[in-house]
Amino acid sequence: MKNRSIYGKFCKISLGLLLVLTIPSAKSVAAQKADAASGQKIFVKNCQKCHDQDGSGSTIFGKSLGAADLRSAPIQKKRDGELYTLIEKGNKNMPPFDATLSNTEINDVIAYLRELAKKQPDGKKQ
Numbered sequence: 001m002k003n004r005s006i007y008g009k010f011c012k013i014s015l016g017l018l019l020v021l022t023i024p025s026a027k028s029v030a031a032q033k034a035d036a037a038s039g040q041k042i043f044v045k046n047c048q049k050c051h052d053q054d055g056s057g058s059t060i061f062g063k064s065l066g067a068a069d070l071r072s073a074p075i076q077k078k079r080d081g082e083l084y085t086l087i088e089k090g091n092k093n094m095p096p097f098d099a100t101l102s103n104t105e106i107n108d109v110i111a112y113l114r115e116l117a118k119k120q121p122d123g124k125k126q
């Protein structure tokens with residue numbers, strides 16, 4: 001009997017520790033989302049050939065595949081989570097990136113997509 005209650009206490013303590021340890025790490029994952037500078041590098045390497053430098057999708061390759069204008073309202077309206085799934089899983093001619101990019105890299109590239117829209121809201125190249 002005595003042993004069991006010690007075990008119970010141990011479980012409660014470890015559960016408490018687990019909570020304390022997981023909450024701050026969830027916060028730091030969210031903080032990493034904002035690295036648009038790293039996202040730009042990832043974009044140039046992985047996305048630009050279809051989506052173009054400015055995200056407009058006007059490369060020959062992008063046009064022939066029907067690549068979306070990433071600055072457009074229908075795409076920018078999507079939440080980060082939706083964009084994440086699209087990039088991870090792909091959609092029609094959009095290839096999946098789950099094998100190529102890490103979670104952090106996908107989050108960085110999303111941060112960069114938000115920057116692209118802010119820089120060129122009129123859809124013109126710089």
Ligand code: HEC
Binds near residue numbers: 043050087091094
């Ligand atoms: C091989 C060409 C190609 C590459 C490389 C590519 N895309 Fe796409 N992407 C497309 C096409 C084509 C579409 C339009 C898909 C469709 O038909 O709905 C698209 C659509 C999208 C959309 C909008 C999806 C939707 O359905 O609204 C996002 C966001 C996107 N791409 C992000 C990216 C990012 C970020 C990268 C790089 C990590 C990338 N793409 C690389 C071709 C590409």
